[in-house]
Amino acid sequence: MSGQAFVDQLKQKFGDDIVGANLENVDPWVEVTAQGLLAVCQHLHDEPSLAFDYLNSVTAVDYLETDPKKAAKADFEPHMQVVYHLFSMQHKHSLVLKVIVPRWRDDVPGQLPEVPSVAGIWATADWHERECFDLLGVKFTDHPNLRRILCPEDWVGYPLRKDYEMPTEYHGIRGR
Amino acid sequence: MVIGVARTDFEKLEVYQLAERLADLTWRIALHWDQMAKATLGGQLIRAADSVGANIAEGCGRGSYGDNRRFAKIARGSLYETKHWLRRAYSRDLLDAGQIEQLRSIIDELAPRLNAYIRSIGRAACNPKTDTTDYGPRTTHMSTLVDDPRVIEFDVRTDEMLVNMGPQHPSTHGVLRLVLRTDGEVVSEVTPHLGYLHRCAEKIGENLTPRQWIPYTDRMDYLAGMNMNLGWSLTVEKLLKYEPPEKGRHLRVIIAEMGRIASHLVGMGAYGLDLGSFSPFLYAFREREKILDLFEEVCGARLTYSYLTVGGATADLPRGWLQKCEAFLEQFEPIIAEYHALLTTNSIFIKRTAGIGVMSPEMAINFGTSGPVLRGSGVDHDLRRDGEEIYTAMYDGYAFEVIVEKDGHYPKDHKYPAVPHEAVLGDCWHRFYVRMLEVVQSIDLVRQAIDRYSTAEGGYGEPRKLTEKLPKGEAYLETESPRGQMGFYLVSDGSSIPWRARARSSSFCNLSVTSDLCRGCLIADIPAIVGSLDIVMGEIDR
Numbered sequence: 001m002s003g004q005a006f007v008d009q010l011k012q013k014f015g016d017d018i019v020g021a022n023l024e025n026v027d028p029w030v031e032v033t034a035q036g037l038l039a040v041c042q043h044l045h046d047e048p049s050l051a052f053d054y055l056n057s058v059t060a061v062d063y064l065e066t067d068p069k070k071a072a073k074a075d076f077e078p079h080m081q082v083v084y085h086l087f088s089m090q091h092k093h094s095l096v097l098k099v100i101v102p103r104w105r106d107d108v109p110g111q112l113p114e115v116p117s118v119a120g121i122w123a124t125a126d127w128h129e130r131e132c133f134d135l136l137g138v139k140f141t142d143h144p145n146l147r148r149i150l151c152p153e154d155w156v157g158y159p160l161r162k163d164y165e166m167p168t169e170y171h172g173i174r175g176r
Numbered sequence: 177m178v179i180g181v182a183r184t185d186f187e188k189l190e191v192y193q194l195a196e197r198l199a200d201l202t203w204r205i206a207l208h209w210d211q212m213a214k215a216t217l218g219g220q221l222i223r224a225a226d227s228v229g230a231n232i233a234e235g236c237g238r239g240s241y242g243d244n245r246r247f248a249k250i251a252r253g254s255l256y257e258t259k260h261w262l263r264r265a266y267s268r269d270l271l272d273a274g275q276i277e278q279l280r281s282i283i284d285e286l287a288p289r290l291n292a293y294i295r296s297i298g299r300a301a302c303n304p305k306t307d308t309t310d311y312g313p314r315t316t317h318m319s320t321l322v323d324d325p326r327v328i329e330f331d332v333r334t335d336e337m338l339v340n341m342g343p344q345h346p347s348t349h350g351v352l353r354l355v356l357r358t359d360g361e362v363v364s365e366v367t368p369h370l371g372y373l374h375r376c377a378e379k380i381g382e383n384l385t386p387r388q389w390i391p392y393t394d395r396m397d398y399l400a401g402m403n404m405n406l407g408w409s410l411t412v413e414k415l416l417k418y419e420p421p422e423k424g425r426h427l428r429v430i431i432a433e434m435g436r437i438a439s440h441l442v443g444m445g446a447y448g449l450d451l452g453s454f455s456p457f458l459y460a461f462r463e464r465e466k467i468l469d470l471f472e473e474v475c476g477a478r479l480t481y482s483y484l485t486v487g488g489a490t491a492d493l494p495r496g497w498l499q500k501c502e503a504f505l506e507q508f509e510p511i512i513a514e515y516h517a518l519l520t521t522n523s524i525f526i527k528r529t530a531g532i533g534v535m536s537p538e539m540a541i542n543f544g545t546s547g548p549v550l551r552g553s554g555v556d557h558d559l560r561r562d563g564e565e566i567y568t569a570m571y572d573g574y575a576f577e578v579i580v581e582k583d584g585h586y587p588k589d590h591k592y593p594a595v596p597h598e599a600v601l602g603d604c605w606h607r608f609y610v611r612m613l614e615v616v617q618s619i620d621l622v623r624q625a626i627d628r629y630s631t632a633e634g635g636y637g638e639p640r641k642l643t644e645k646l647p648k649g650e651a652y653l654e655t656e657s658p659r660g661q662m663g664f665y666l667v668s669d670g671s672s673i674p675w676r677a678r679a680r681s682s683s684f685c686n687l688s689v690t691s692d693l694c695r696g697c698l699i700a701d702i703p704a705i706v707g708s709l710d711i712v713m714g715e716i717d718r
Binding site: 025026027053054055056057059061062083085089092094096122123124126127131135148149150151152159160 | 370371374376378379382414415417539541542543544555557562564649650651652654661663665667675676678680684685688717718
């Protein structure tokens with residue numbers, strides 16, 4: 001479910017909201033803009049020939065090289081990728097969607113990047129997006145209940161970010 | 177002290193007494209109205225007010241809870257109607273301030289009590305039909321009714337209450353905390369709180385090579401460590417585009433399916449415990465122990481194996497192990513009938529699970545549930561047949577049928593106990609049943625795998641080099657582990673340590689349905705529903 005023809009079809013329907021695709025990877029993926037995500041997902045879910053009714057996973061990957069020596073040679077700019085793995089129970093095919101956002105909104109540290117929540121389409125996204133928010137600091141707008149899920153509510157920072165530093169102390173417990 | 181319930185003595189019900197006072201008061205008030213007001217408003221008001229008590233009395237006399245409840249609800253309707261006519265009377269200046277105050281005090285007390293009374297019908301502590309306690313002659317009983325301590329008040333007022341279930345509650349399967357919002361016995365909201373077992377496994381995965389991370393996967397679903405090892409190994413192999421040798425493939429099927437049997441035995445035994453039946457647990461653990469012994473012989477560990485690894489397995493099966501494994505299956509297979517007798521077909525078990533926590537197939541798919549939870553709702557999906565090629569290739573050539581109710585029946589490859597008529601597809605009973613049938617299926621698969629393994633040529637699959645560089649790229653793979661679809665996501669930047677290692681937990685998604693599944697059920701059904709999902713917190717919190 002990820003040949004060039006399929007990508008072209010999506011491009012025709014959603015225009016610039018389909019940024020690009022990587023068809024060479026083991027699991028090919030399609031990149032979508034954050035603004036276009038909801039419309040694309042709704043289409044993938046509702047269109048009978050696609051029928052992506054099952055959301056396997058929502059997660060994110062932080063791209064930041066913290067080692068200054070390696071950073072000079074890194075082949076990417078710092079950014080955050082939100083990754084969606086979809087599956088269709090009816091057709092038994094799968095698809096990977098990616099939304100690429102800056103690590104901080106407007107490059108102001110502390111302002112979380114925003115991606116629209118797909119919890120209204122797949123209920124799976126509710127908890128998965130909470131986990132992604134908790135560990136990677138991606139804000140899913142219009143999420144019904146965007147709270148931390150694995151870490152305590154008063155935890156500071158987003159542990160799966162590459163520049164995260166374990167706190168030295170948490171409520172009197174030594175961290176490092 | 178003996179406690180009795182004088183069910184048919186409606187005169188002593190507080191709601192009835194209040195209704196009487198209301199009816200008589202309205203009568204006395206309307207008596208002084210003029211002819212016009214009496215003929216129009218008065219008649220309606222008196223009829224409505226009289227009807228409140230009349231319906232309570234009639235409901236009591238009917239004898240059945242259903243009828244009683246229905247009449248009590250009619251009484252409530254009449255009370256609302258009375259309120260309406262009183263409002264009209266007030267706006268037409270037929271009531272003075274003193275009368276309004278009197279009426280208000282009665283209605284303010286009667287309305288909540290009537291609601292509580294309706295809720296209490298059918299939930300009394302003892303049933304008069306089966307109550308054989310001797311209360312002595314009926315007449316003397318009547319005379320002492322008013323302050324008789326043996327009589328339970330029907331109109332009990334209930335308040336909303338928050339109840340913490342866990343994180344140390346035995347039936348939450350580990351450290352899961354459920355906050356229940358209850359009204360009496362009825363649960364109106366369930367909020368799961370997770371994270372007590374969060375060990376940053378994914379962060380650790382970004383600092384170790386894939387083979388070094390294998391022991392961490394053991395500790396996710398610690399009841400099916402072998403299947404976790406397999407899931408991660410296959411994901412790495414998918415990125416490496418590596419295929420284990422024929423013999424290694426069958427070795428993995430033997431181990432994975434034995435792991436499934438062991439895991440389902442815990443699921444079954446623990447579910448019995450959740451429902452208050454202790455002995456199935458002992459029978460289940462007795463057999464599981466034998467599988468652990470076999471595993472120990474294979475890899476030296478009983479729970480956290482780290483046996484299957486990238487490339488194949490850390491070692492070949494020891495000499496003579498296959499015979500022991502076959503002997504175990506031979507001995508184990510007839511025992512399954514005992515489990516069915518203890519739980520599956522046990523009438524108490526059926527009463528506790530059938531028709532409870534019913535999940536529709538649409539809901540199961542929408543919430544991303546998987547494994548027996550998904551198939552228990554009648555969705556025909558099993559990754560061993562429908563998964564990605566790298567995984568289905570492992571089961572290529574094996575004969576097995578997906579355990580799911582299709583066209584109104586389960587597979588007929590063996591003789592299974594019949595589905596009781598109370599069970600509804602998607603309820604706790606079906607989820608349990610799917611697990612039990614999968615045990616039999618796994619026995620078949622292990623037997624087939626043993627045959628193939630014994631005749632296969634070549635090596636068992638040597639582990640790959642510990643610090644082997646991974647190709648640049650990313651791979652995601654889900655495998656059918658006992659609790660559902662366990663997914664691993666591996667992102668590599670070309671070095672030997674993954675850029676990102678992610679575990680998509682099956683129990684995580686399976687647990688996310690609890691809020692919706694438990695809404696409106698009884699407190700006692702919470703362990704039944706949560707237990708039927710068969711979750712492992714190590715995998716949820718990672």
